[in-house]
Amino acid sequence: xxxxxxxxxxxxxxxxxxxxxxxxxxxxxxxxxxxxxxxxxxxxxxxxxxxxxxxxxxxxxxxxxxxxxxxxxxxxxxxxxxxxxxxxxxxxxxxxxxxxxxxxxxxxxxxxxxxxxxxxxxxxxxxxxxxxxxxxxxxxxxxxxxxxxxxxxxxxxxxxxxxxxxxxxxxxxxxxxxxxxxxxxxxxxxxxxxxxxxxxxxxxxxxxxxxxxxxxxxxxxxxxxxxxxxxxxxxxxxxxxxxxxxxxxxxxxxxxxxxxxxxxxxxxxxxxxxxxxxxxxxxxxxxxxxxxxxxxxxxxxxxxxxxxxxxxxxxxxxxxxxxxxxxxxxxxxxxxxxxxxxxxxxxxxxxxxxxxxxxxxxxxxxxxxxxxxxxxxxxxxxxxxxxxxxxxxxxxxxxxxxxxxxxxxxxxxxxxxxxxxxxxxxxxxxxxxxxxxxxxxxxxxxxxxxxxxxxxxxxxxxxxxxxxxxxxxxxxxxxxxxxxxxxxxxxxxxxxxxxxxxxxxxxxxxxxxxxxxxxxxxxxxxxxxxxxxxxxxxxxxxxxxxxxxxxxxxxxxxxxxxxxxxxxxxxxxxxxxxxxxxxxxxxxxxxxxxxxxxxxxxxxxxxxxxxxxxxxxxxxxxxxxxxxxxxxxxxxxxxxxxxxxxxxxxxxxxxxxxxxxxxxxxxxxxxxxxxxxxxxxxxxxxxxxxxxxxxxxxxxxxxxxxxxxxxxxxxxxxxxxxxxxxxxxxxxxxxxxxxxxxxxxxxxxxxxxxxxxxxxxxxxxxxxxxxxxxxxxxxxxxxxxxxxxxxxxxxxxxxxxxxxxxxxxxxxxxxxxxxxxxxxxxxxxxxxxxxxxxxxxxxxxxxxxxxxxxxxxxxxxxxxxxxxxxxxxxxxxxxxxxxxxxxxxxxxxxxxxxxxxxxxxxxxxxxxxxxxxxxxxxxxxxxxxxxxxxxxxxxxxxx
Numbered sequence: 001x002x003x004x005x006x007x008x009x010x011x012x013x014x015x016x017x018x019x020x021x022x023x024x025x026x027x028x029x030x031x032x033x034x035x036x037x038x039x040x041x042x043x044x045x046x047x048x049x050x051x052x053x054x055x056x057x058x059x060x061x062x063x064x065x066x067x068x069x070x071x072x073x074x075x076x077x078x079x080x081x082x083x084x085x086x087x088x089x090x091x092x093x094x095x096x097x098x099x100x101x102x103x104x105x106x107x108x109x110x111x112x113x114x115x116x117x118x119x120x121x122x123x124x125x126x127x128x129x130x131x132x133x134x135x136x137x138x139x140x141x142x143x144x145x146x147x148x149x150x151x152x153x154x155x156x157x158x159x160x161x162x163x164x165x166x167x168x169x170x171x172x173x174x175x176x177x178x179x180x181x182x183x184x185x186x187x188x189x190x191x192x193x194x195x196x197x198x199x200x201x202x203x204x205x206x207x208x209x210x211x212x213x214x215x216x217x218x219x220x221x222x223x224x225x226x227x228x229x230x231x232x233x234x235x236x237x238x239x240x241x242x243x244x245x246x247x248x249x250x251x252x253x254x255x256x257x258x259x260x261x262x263x264x265x266x267x268x269x270x271x272x273x274x275x276x277x278x279x280x281x282x283x284x285x286x287x288x289x290x291x292x293x294x295x296x297x298x299x300x301x302x303x304x305x306x307x308x309x310x311x312x313x314x315x316x317x318x319x320x321x322x323x324x325x326x327x328x329x330x331x332x333x334x335x336x337x338x339x340x341x342x343x344x345x346x347x348x349x350x351x352x353x354x355x356x357x358x359x360x361x362x363x364x365x366x367x368x369x370x371x372x373x374x375x376x377x378x379x380x381x382x383x384x385x386x387x388x389x390x391x392x393x394x395x396x397x398x399x400x401x402x403x404x405x406x407x408x409x410x411x412x413x414x415x416x417x418x419x420x421x422x423x424x425x426x427x428x429x430x431x432x433x434x435x436x437x438x439x440x441x442x443x444x445x446x447x448x449x450x451x452x453x454x455x456x457x458x459x460x461x462x463x464x465x466x467x468x469x470x471x472x473x474x475x476x477x478x479x480x481x482x483x484x485x486x487x488x489x490x491x492x493x494x495x496x497x498x499x500x501x502x503x504x505x506x507x508x509x510x511x512x513x514x515x516x517x518x519x520x521x522x523x524x525x526x527x528x529x530x531x532x533x534x535x536x537x538x539x540x541x542x543x544x545x546x547x548x549x550x551x552x553x554x555x556x557x558x559x560x561x562x563x564x565x566x567x568x569x570x571x572x573x574x575x576x577x578x579x580x581x582x583x584x585x586x587x588x589x590x591x592x593x594x595x596x597x598x599x600x601x602x603x604x605x606x607x608x609x610x611x612x613x614x615x616x617x618x619x620x621x622x623x624x625x626x627x628x629x630x631x632x633x634x635x636x637x638x639x640x641x642x643x644x645x646x647x648x649x650x651x652x653x654x655x656x657x658x659x660x661x662x663x664x665x666x667x668x669x670x671x672x673x674x675x676x677x678x679x680x681x682x683x684x685x686x687x688x689x690x691x692x693x694x695x696x697x698x699x700x701x702x703x704x705x706x707x708x709x710x711x712x713x714x715x716x717x718x719x720x721x722x723x724x725x726x727x728x729x730x731x732x733x734x735x736x737x738x739x740x741x742x743x744x745x746x747x748x749x750x751x752x753x754x755x756x757x758x759x760x761x762x763x764x765x766x767x768x769x770x771x772x773x774x775x776x777x778x779x780x781x782x783x784x785x786x787x788x789x790x791x792x793x794x795x796x797x798x799x800x801x802x803x804x805x806x807x808x809x810x811x812x813x814x815x816x817x818x819x820x821x822x823x824x825x826x827x828x829x830x831x832x833x834x835x836x837x838x839x840x841x842x843x844x845x846x847x848x849x850x851x852x853x854x855x856x857x858x859x860x861x862x863x864x865x866x867x868x869x870x871x872x873x874x875x876x877x878x879x880x881x882x883x884x885x886x887x888x889x890x891x892x893x894x895x896x897x898x899x900x901x902x903x904x905x906x907x908x909x910x911x912x913x914x915x916x917x918x919x920x921x922x923x924x925x926x927x928x929x930x931x932x933x934x935x936x937x938x939x940x941x942x943x
Contacts, residue, residue, distance in 0.1 A: 007048045008052055010037055011049075011058055011068050011070065012070055015069045031065065042386075049068055050308060057070075058070060058071070102156065103120070111286055112280055112285045120149070120277060125159065133273065133275040134217075134254075134257070135254065136279070138281050139258055140326040140329025141282065142328055144213075147168075147211075147254050154211070154252075164209040165206065167211070167213065169203050171215065171217055171219040181221070182224055186227065187240065187247075188240035188241050189242055192241025202239065205249055207249070208251065211254060212254070214253070214256070215256050217256065218261070222485065225268075226266070232273075233272065263476070263477050264478055287381045287384060288380075288384060290320055290381070291320075291384055293328060294335070295389070295391060299392075301336060305339065307351070307353055311390075311391070312389075313386070316381075317368050318367040320367065320381060321367030321370035322334050322367030334364055337364070338355055342354070466501070470493065472544055473497040476540050477496070479540070480536060480537065484529055496560065498725075498734065498792075499557070499726060500541070502734075559758055560780070572599075572630065573681050573684055574601075574627050576602050578635070578641060579662060581605060581608070581877050581888075582605055585605045585637075588873070589602070591831070598671045601626075604622045619641075620652065627654045630680060632655075634656050635666060637660070637661065641658065644658065645657060657682070659685070673687060718771075718773065720754050720772035721739060721777065722778075723736050724755075724757075724779025724781060726780065735755065752772065761783060775787055775811065777789045778795050779791075851875060851910045851914065855906045855907065855910045858905065859905075878922055879914070882920055882921075887923055889925050894928050895924045907927055907930055
């Protein structure tokens with residue numbers, strides 16, 4: 001008799017000996033029992049059992065340990081005295097033989113989620129129309145999955161018609177555009193806003209008779225919450241653009257949030273939701289459930305790979321310990337990562353994939369130590385573990401469906417396809433593995449980054465601030481937002497909790513009262529609403545700590561709130577550069593990105609032969625991409641393109657202001673302006689129209705881009721980093737110590753870290769710039785300095801490492817400039833290689849450099865490096881256009897003005913070099929556009 005037949009016969013024998021009560025309680029043959037009975041080694045028994053289950057000869061029961069029975073036993077009537085639910089079985093059973101109650105099959109339904117399941121059932125069954133429900137839980141804890149369970153339960157029990165939908169809406173997707181958010185929820189009438197060409201139903205109407213799930217409901221603006229709770233009370237609502245509430249809908253409403261509802265939602269909203277369900281974090285669930293979840297997630301991957309997956313005990317421990325912030329979602333991401341790498345290594349194997357601790361990335365391997373630090377949890381997990389966990393491709397748990405963490409593609413197909421392509425190109429297996437492993441990490445990190453970052457950031461903050469203070473701050477945030485009528489982002493929790501923490505420390509040291517300067521009093525007078533909110537915070541602190549709060553603290557809190565508000569405007573103004581030529585716009589954008597690392601800047605190149613309609617559509621698409629809710633500055637090279645602004649607004653609803661005759665300096669200034677606090681689209685547009693280069697530096701003007709790009713040899717001042725908080729004390733001093741430690745670790749002793757207050761920040765920075773070369777800044781607000789800046793929350797999140805890397809980048813850049821005088825020339829040559837097809841940059845760069853030098857000498861003008869780059873790249877583009885006979889065109893009136901220009905003589909002298917060296921000459925149209933560079937860029941100084 002074959003080994004598999006011996007194992008099958010023994011399972012049949014054990015199954016026949018079971019009583020009905022034992023069957024009800026999930027009894028059956030275990031791997032350990034069969035090893036003892038038959039004397040066959042465990043891996044062989046396990047493999048045979050999985051093969052038998054896959055072919056349907058045996059049924060595999062969920063649980064620990066896993067048990068096997070014959071299919072005939074599952075079909076027998078269950079004992080009437082059974083006190084426990086039928087054990088969960090795999091999908092190989094016909095649907096009619098599987099229990100249909102979703103919650104009975106949910107992992108934890110009889111354990112950590114028992115109360116939550118009862119609450120959910122009560123909410124669904126409550127007559128006549130059920131109860132509105134709020135689900136609270138950390139990121140990745142299964143809120144969306146739980147809602148799908150409620151919907152399935154309702155459908156099975158005929159509470160909701162199976163034809164009626166479950167509509168899901170994530171409020172965070174439109175958090176920066178309340179009008180669009182409300183139009184999605186409630187619908188709109190024709191003419192309610194630009195682009196509303198007809199009446200349209202919203203999601204509430206689509207969910208009629210079914211269920212509407214509002215995820216991240218705390219991102220609903222206050223007016224949206226008010227409209228929702230009116231709908232809860234009356235069942236009626238109005239569309240956007242209507243005044244009367246004439247529409248009716250019968251909808252079961254389920255909301256979810258990761259935040260404390262008392263601090264993130266209106267009290268009137270929360271009051272109308274009678275059922276609140278709190279889902280536990282992954283590490284709060286019993287070890288048995290953690291392992292069941294891990295098995296279920298592995299079974300999904302085994303089913304995709306169509307191979308058996310074997311996981312060593314250490315791998316299981318590492319994966320459980322690696323869950324630090326993302327809960328089940330993070331566990332799923334990590335399992336997908338290790339399975340993908342295992343699949344890559346075992347693609348040639350027909351049987352199974354074996355994953356051991358040596359195969360894990362360092363970040364997941366560290367989970368073993370994390371789990372070991374909790375002896376009780378480690379002990380519970382160890383009791384339940386076998387040396388090797390074996391998961392077959394047929395074991396997909398009936399408790400898991402597709403969820404928010406499901407990848408939108410088959411990762412294993414991607415791996416297989418790429419491996420085949422690389423192999424066909426002659427790469428050996430080692431290089432193929434290295435290449436695809438990097439690709440796997442990029443796929444998974446990009447997919448899961450967004451859900452993980454918030455929890456990770458909170459954990460970092462908790463390392464330096466007491467949880468009590470963080471919780472108090474979140475409560476205060478809700479009340480302050482309700483008073484002020486606008487919402488803060490995450491930096492409120494960071495800045496205010498650190499501020500309160502330093503205040504508590506002053507209480508403990510007996511230093512409660514601080515001096516108030518007249519400047520501070522003057523600033524406070526400009527923010528009456530924030531002053532009112534500061535008094536509210538004062539009351540909260542006095543109640544919480546039972547100490548009187550001095551008026552000086554109210555003033556500092558006011559300035560802190562005003563500073564936080566100034567960065568709460570929805571997204572920066574976007575900047576789009578559109579210019580004729582195959583790479584003219586891209587070249588300018590590349591230069592600015594090199595200098596300022598802009599994240600709101602896009603380029604659109606328009607070849608001369610491109611039709612205006614195609615150019616318009618291309619610019620519209622770039623405007624859509626660049627818009628963050630505050631509109632877009634469009635910088636163009638011809639006045640005719642300025643007519644696009646109104647058309648774009650009519651088509652997209654995005655406000656656009658256009659500046660023509662774009663130059664590199666203009667792009668630099670536009671990006672710089674979008675970084676400033678409290679600037680909106682119209683203010684930036686007005687200031688750009690008055691911009692005439694960087695030549696004038698008044699006594700009250702802070703250092704400009706030139707400070708960052710000037711030759712280090714001329715910068716004799718010592719380097720400094722500034723840390724900004726409301727007072728220049730508590731929070732800023734903490735930041736100072738964090739950065740100083742990083743500098744010490746890297747043996748850097750020539751950078752001074754200076755804490756400053758947001759009060760009189762502009763003057764303070766100017767004074768510091770006379771004594772120091774400021775190379776970077778961090779804190780609660782971004783200063784008007786063209787240097788790297790990292791916000792407070794990001795600084796705390798990674799212990800300052802990201803900020804430190806930016807500081808090092810500035811230092812390295814300056815030292816490189818000091819040792820490489822021709823950096824600008826090399827930079828121009830590099831750009832020309834990337835963006836010009838017919839020019840030889842290596843041969844042309846010296847000629848263009850002479851062109852610029854001749855122009856500078858003839859006109860007696862001193863050029864900044866920024867202007868020199870822009871000039872050289874512009875002339876290079878003009879030469880390529882001349883070669884291709886695709887030069888730009890100026891109007892008759894514009895061409896008539898070129899000889900009156902004060903730059904004409906110098907340009908002609910420089911053009912003679914091009915004629916002499918290249919036998920090429922620029923026509924009057926090109927000369928006109930070279931002249932235009934000087935109107936906005938030239939740095940004038942008498943030589």
